[in-house]
Amino acid sequence: SFIDHPSRSRCGRRPKHPERQRSRSLGELLASGTALFSSCQLAAFVCTNRCKFSQPREPRPVVLLPTRSLATMESFHLREVSSSYPIVDGGANCSGGHAAASRFDLSLHDKLASPGARQENSVKRSFDDVTFDTVRNLFRTAALALESELESKCATRHGDDDDILAHCHWIPGRIEVMGKHTDYAGGNSLVCATAGRGMSMVSSFIADSGESDDGGGLKVTIVSVLPCGMEHHAKKTAAPYRIAGRPVVHHTIRIREGNSRAAESQNESSADCLGEESVDWTIYPTAVIHRLHQNFGLLHHIINENHVASQTNASSRHLLIAISSNLPPASGLSTSSAFVTGLFLALDSHLFLTESTAYRRAIGEPDEESTVHNLSTYLGNVENGRDYIRSDFILEGTVQGGVGTFGGSEDHAAILMGRSDELRVLSFCPTRPCFFTDDKEKSALRKHAKSVVRLSPDLIFVVAYSGAKAEKAGGTEGVTDASIGYNSASDLARKAFEAYFAGGDNKGVESTQTLADAIKWERQQLDIAGASPQDECIEARMIRRIKVGVHAMEEQPRDYSTALVRRFEHFYDESEHLVLAAARALSEEALDALGPIVDASHRGAVNMLKNQIEETAWLPLWARGIDDQLQTNPLHVSDCNSQRSKLPPPERSNKSQRIKAIAASAFGAGFGGSCWALVRRHQAEEFARQWLRAYDERFPPKDNGTCVLREFFLVEPGPGAFRV
Numbered sequence: 001s002f003i004d005h006p007s008r009s010r011c012g013r014r015p016k017h018p019e020r021q022r023s024r025s026l027g028e029l030l031a032s033g034t035a036l037f038s039s040c041q042l043a044a045f046v047c048t049n050r051c052k053f054s055q056p057r058e059p060r061p062v063v064l065l066p067t068r069s070l071a072t073m074e075s076f077h078l079r080e081v082s083s084s085y086p087i088v089d090g091g092a093n094c095s096g097g098h099a100a101a102s103r104f105d106l107s108l109h110d111k112l113a114s115p116g117a118r119q120e121n122s123v124k125r126s127f128d129d130v131t132f133d134t135v136r137n138l139f140r141t142a143a144l145a146l147e148s149e150l151e152s153k154c155a156t157r158h159g160d161d162d163d164i165l166a167h168c169h170w171i172p173g174r175i176e177v178m179g180k181h182t183d184y185a186g187g188n189s190l191v192c193a194t195a196g197r198g199m200s201m202v203s204s205f206i207a208d209s210g211e212s213d214d215g216g217g218l219k220v221t222i223v224s225v226l227p228c229g230m231e232h233h234a235k236k237t238a239a240p241y242r243i244a245g246r247p248v249v250h251h252t253i254r255i256r257e258g259n260s261r262a263a264e265s266q267n268e269s270s271a272d273c274l275g276e277e278s279v280d281w282t283i284y285p286t287a288v289i290h291r292l293h294q295n296f297g298l299l300h301h302i303i304n305e306n307h308v309a310s311q312t313n314a315s316s317r318h319l320l321i322a323i324s325s326n327l328p329p330a331s332g333l334s335t336s337s338a339f340v341t342g343l344f345l346a347l348d349s350h351l352f353l354t355e356s357t358a359y360r361r362a363i364g365e366p367d368e369e370s371t372v373h374n375l376s377t378y379l380g381n382v383e384n385g386r387d388y389i390r391s392d393f394i395l396e397g398t399v400q401g402g403v404g405t406f407g408g409s410e411d412h413a414a415i416l417m418g419r420s421d422e423l424r425v426l427s428f429c430p431t432r433p434c435f436f437t438d439d440k441e442k443s444a445l446r447k448h449a450k451s452v453v454r455l456s457p458d459l460i461f462v463v464a465y466s467g468a469k470a471e472k473a474g475g476t477e478g479v480t481d482a483s484i485g486y487n488s489a490s491d492l493a494r495k496a497f498e499a500y501f502a503g504g505d506n507k508g509v510e511s512t513q514t515l516a517d518a519i520k521w522e523r524q525q526l527d528i529a530g531a532s533p534q535d536e537c538i539e540a541r542m543i544r545r546i547k548v549g550v551h552a553m554e555e556q557p558r559d560y561s562t563a564l565v566r567r568f569e570h571f572y573d574e575s576e577h578l579v580l581a582a583a584r585a586l587s588e589e590a591l592d593a594l595g596p597i598v599d600a601s602h603r604g605a606v607n608m609l610k611n612q613i614e615e616t617a618w619l620p621l622w623a624r625g626i627d628d629q630l631q632t633n634p635l636h637v638s639d640c641n642s643q644r645s646k647l648p649p650p651e652r653s654n655k656s657q658r659i660k661a662i663a664a665s666a667f668g669a670g671f672g673g674s675c676w677a678l679v680r681r682h683q684a685e686e687f688a689r690q691w692l693r694a695y696d697e698r699f700p701p702k703d704n705g706t707c708v709l710r711e712f713f714l715v716e717p718g719p720g721a722f723r724v
Contacts, residue, residue, distance in 0.1 A: 074724070075165040076104045081202055082143035104168070108136060108724050111170070112195075127460075127716065131196035138200040138324045139168060139724075141225055145248055146202050146322035148241045149223045164204055167349045168724040171342035172198035173333035174414035175461060175676055175715070176667040177423060178579045178598070180570075180605050183380075183408030185493040186429035186516030187575030190453070190583050191410060193418020195718025199325035199338055203346045206318050217256040218299055220347075222285045223322040224249050228709050229329045233281045243324075251282045253289050255298055284336060287402050288343045291382045295362075295395040296353050321346050328465040328711050332668020336403065337411035340383050341721055349723060362393045373431040376416050380409030380431075390430075406490045407669075418720035423453040425583045429514050436580045436587075453586045459662070460681045460716050462688045464623075464695065466615040467710040468672035489611060489670075492567040496546055499564055503549025515571055518542065539572055570608040574601060582663075591662045594678075595624065598663035611670025615699050620664035622694050623677040623687075659687040688712045 080102050112132050143166065150164065172193040179189025225243050226233060239248040292298060321343065327335045348354055354366060363378055364371035374390060381388040381395070385402030388395040413431050417424055427434040435449035497515050512518050522538045543565055550561040578601045585594040602620050606612045621627040661677035668674060679687045692712045701710065 074103075074107060075167055076724070078143055078147060078164040078166045078202070078204060080104050081139055081166055081168060082147055084140055104139075104724065105136065108132070108139070108168075108170075111722050111724060112719065127195075127714075131718070134196045134326065135170060135198075135200065138198075138326060139170075139202060141243055141324035142200045142202040142322040145223050145225050145243050145324065146204060146320055148243065148248070149221065149239070149250060149320055149322065150204075150206070152240060164206070166202050166204045167346065169201040169203075169342055169345050169349070169721065170198060170724065171201065171338045171345070171721045172415055172418055172718055173327045173335065173338055174411055174418070175333070175463070175717075176410065176414075177676070178574070178582045178601055178665075179410065180574055180601065180667070180670070181489050181493070181609060181611065182571060182575040182579070183410035183428040184384075184406065184490050185408075185497070185571055185575075186427070186514030187571060188425060188427050188434045188516075188579040189410045190423055190425050190579050190586075191414035192423040192455075192717035193414055193720050194333065194715045195420065197327055197333065197713070197715050199323055199327060199335075199342060201321055201323050201342045201346050203319060203321040203350065205350050206320065217254060217317075219252055219254050219318045220285070220289055221250055221252045221318065221320045222282075222343075223320065224281070225322075225324045227325055227327070227329060230281075236280060237282060249281065251285060253286060255289075255293055257299065283403050284339050285343060287385070287398070288340055288382055289347075290398050291385075291402075292344065292347060292353065294398055295388075296356055296358055298347070298351060298353075300356075319347070319350055328674070328709075330672065331465045332666075332670075332673030333463070334411040334415065334668070337379075337383060338415055338721075340403075341379055341412050341415050344379060344382070345721060345723065358395070362388065362390055362395050370432075372416055373413070373433075376409045376413035377428075377431045379412040380407065383407065383412075406487055414720075416720050418718055419452075420719055421455050421457070421717050423455060423583075423586065423717055425451045425453065425579065427516070429516065434580075436583050450587070453583050455586070455717055456589060458681055459678055460684050460714055462623075462661075462677045462679055462684055462691065463674055463713055463715055464619050464677070464688075464691055465674045465711040465713075466613075466619065466672065466695075467701070468613055468615055489567070489609060492563060493571060495560075496564040496568045496571075499546045499549030499553060499561075500542055500568075501549065502552045503545035503547070515568065516575065519572065519576065535576065539569070542568065542572075566608055570604050573604055578604075595661075595663045598665045599624065599626070602665040605666055605670065609670070612666055613672055615695075616666040616670070616673060616675055618698060619675040619691070619695060620661075620666060620677070622698075623661040623664035623675070623691055625658065625660035659683050659690060661687065684714050688714065 081104050083102065109132055112135060113128065146166065172195070175192050175194060177190040177192065179187065179191065182189055223239065226247050226249060231247055234247040234249050237249040237251050239250045242248060289298070323339070323342070325335065325338075327333050327338065329335065344353075353359055354363075363374045378388045378395065381397065381402075383402045384406045385397045386406075387397045408428050409431050410426070410428060413426055413428075414424065417426075425434040425436060426432070433451035435451050437449050493515060497512075497518060500515070500518050501509060501512070509518070509521055512521055519538065519542070522541055526537065546564055546568055547561050550564060553560075578597055581597045582594060582601070585591070585597060599620075606617045618627065659679065661679050664675060664677035666673070666675045677687070677691070689712075692710065695710070695712075
């Protein structure tokens with residue numbers, strides 16, 4: 001018996017034929033063995049209960065797979081995902097005479113495995129093992145939450161528990177290495193997905209009873225196990241159970257026949273527990289489902305899966321999606337974009353949205369390289385509520401907008417397109433690769449250019465979560481300090497473009513939509529290809545037009561010109577120079593040059609973009625060992641979220657054994673959140689301890705209800721979102 005699950009009573013039911021169920025699981029395992037093992041390896045597994053993994057292969061983002069294959073991708077029995085069978089020693093562990101590696105374990109390990117070359121490095125191999133254990137535990141937690149939700153809905157259950165099939169998705173977070181607030185203005189960014197840091201989604205389609213009074217249609221219930229620091233979201237939507245001691249929230253959205261809009265339903269358990277917040281985490285699933293239903297008509301895509309088709313008396317379908325995440329809340333690691341992206345992938349795996357005519361016309365065919373770029377652009381529009389436009393095809397935004405922030409598609413692109421040990425250089429509006437050359441003097445011909453940077457195996461990121469949450473949604477009436485600051489930066493970029501447009505002859509400029517488009521147009525006017533000394537001429541020309549345009553704009557504050565010019569200067573420096581310079585330095589492994597480039601980017605965020613608080617302004621300086629420069633080269637930190645106007649004197653410490661980062665910077669939306677530091681792998685753990693210790697000394701933790709647990713952890717570029 002490969003999968004020997006103990007029989008458990010579920011809503012008063014027990015498996016009718018446990019022997020038949022065990023045999024079926026074995027048969028399914030053998031049937032799928034050709035995709036996981038060679039014939040010799042499968043025979044060895046059967047005879048010895050020991051598993052040797054085949055050569056790991058790099059997973060492609062799920063959105064690039066042909067949609068026909070999505071229909072035939074594996075589903076797993078829910079109990080198989082929720083079981084706790086540890087995998088050690090290369091993927092198998094003998095316990096009680098049974099093989100520990102389940103079919104789900106093997107498939108997940110195959111997806112997470114890094115390229116074969118890294119197997120030569122025992123340190124990185126150990127990191128892979130930790131990554132697998134972490135992700136596997138998240139899937140188990142999500143599956144347990146889904147089981148508990150199903151138990152709480154016994155009246156709507158049909159069939160045995162072992163008949164429940166689940167789809168499993170992994171959605172990573174992302175690190176914005178370079179490219180602060182550039183994507184929504186069409187600029188460039190250097191990004192990667194996070195290995196072992198993200199969220200697992202386990203989903204199942206069931207049929208509601210024919211006695212249901214819902215009137216038919218589709219119900220989508222989101223079940224989320226809250227991580228530390230998110231307990232306040234349980235005020236209104238708490239579930240009547242906990243998982244591993246953590247609170248769980250759930251929320252249901254209904255789509256009825258003949259109704260073009262999705263309707264929210266209050267959970268019965270929380271109808272009498274309205275908290276002080278009028279907007280919380282439910283804004284995300286609500287925004288996504290409303291938008292997808294409006295653009296694609298979710299009811300048209302309901303299909304009868306095997307375990308649903310047998311319920312001939314079902315009046316409606318019920319999709320349950322359980323989530324477990326280890327991304328720190330509001331940390332700048334793109335928790336919100338991961339949620340939006342994962343929700344789309346989970347819905348698509350059940351409803352086959354990517355096979356619709358509207359999707360193929362607007363987003364693209366599954367085998368087209370541009371499809372994943374277009375999808376990330378669309379998901380960015382889902383989150384910001386704006387129309388998605390491709391040529392003459394429009395997917396309209398929702399009346400109520402998105403989640404309340406006007407960002408771009410950088411996060412969604414990084415999450416979908418991530419690959420192990422690689423960073424990507426991307427341009428936006430629309431999303432596309434940004435090609436650069438290792439040598440600035442080289443020809444810009446495509447044969448010399450690339451858009452992918454491979455990170456040396458000797459390097460790894462250390463992420464410092466400051467504990468200062470940068471929530472962009474979920475505050476009182478949906479407004480938070482971070483959302484105000486974020487939208488202000490976005491609005492200034494938009495206004496700067498409008499001023500540029502209004503400040504001169506617009507012949508030929510009509511097709512430009514963003515600051516990046518305007519820069520490209522100016523280059524064409526001066527017959528400049530790529531970066532050159534004449535860039536100063538471009539910048540000066542655009543600044544003059546912005547200043548002239550401000551005077552032509554009505555009812556603007558007196559100092560508005562200064563603010564718009566400063567916003568443009570930051571965008572120009574970051575997008576046109578620093579992002580590409582950092583990509584070249586990493587590609588050439590010119591690490592001595594990388595540090596000053598990233599230092600300039602971080603100072604620009606603090607002094608020009610003004611999206612940093614004291615903690616995130618100081619952390620990268622200490623990591624680089626230049627915190628003592630504060631007295632001679634002070635940072636002018638924005639007083640957003642801060643009661644002090646100046647940084648305190650630098651902490652004097654013994655630097656003889658202090659490890660310094662190769663490069664370090666704040667990242668993400670800002671106004672709280674996290675910073676990253678790039679260090680040598682063998683020094684990473686000790687560096688993280690030193691960094692946290694210094695941070696605690698400079699900014700002692702305060703139990704004032706505004707901070708959550710600080711977390712400093714190691715992370716490397718990992719695979720993008722995928723279905724197990």
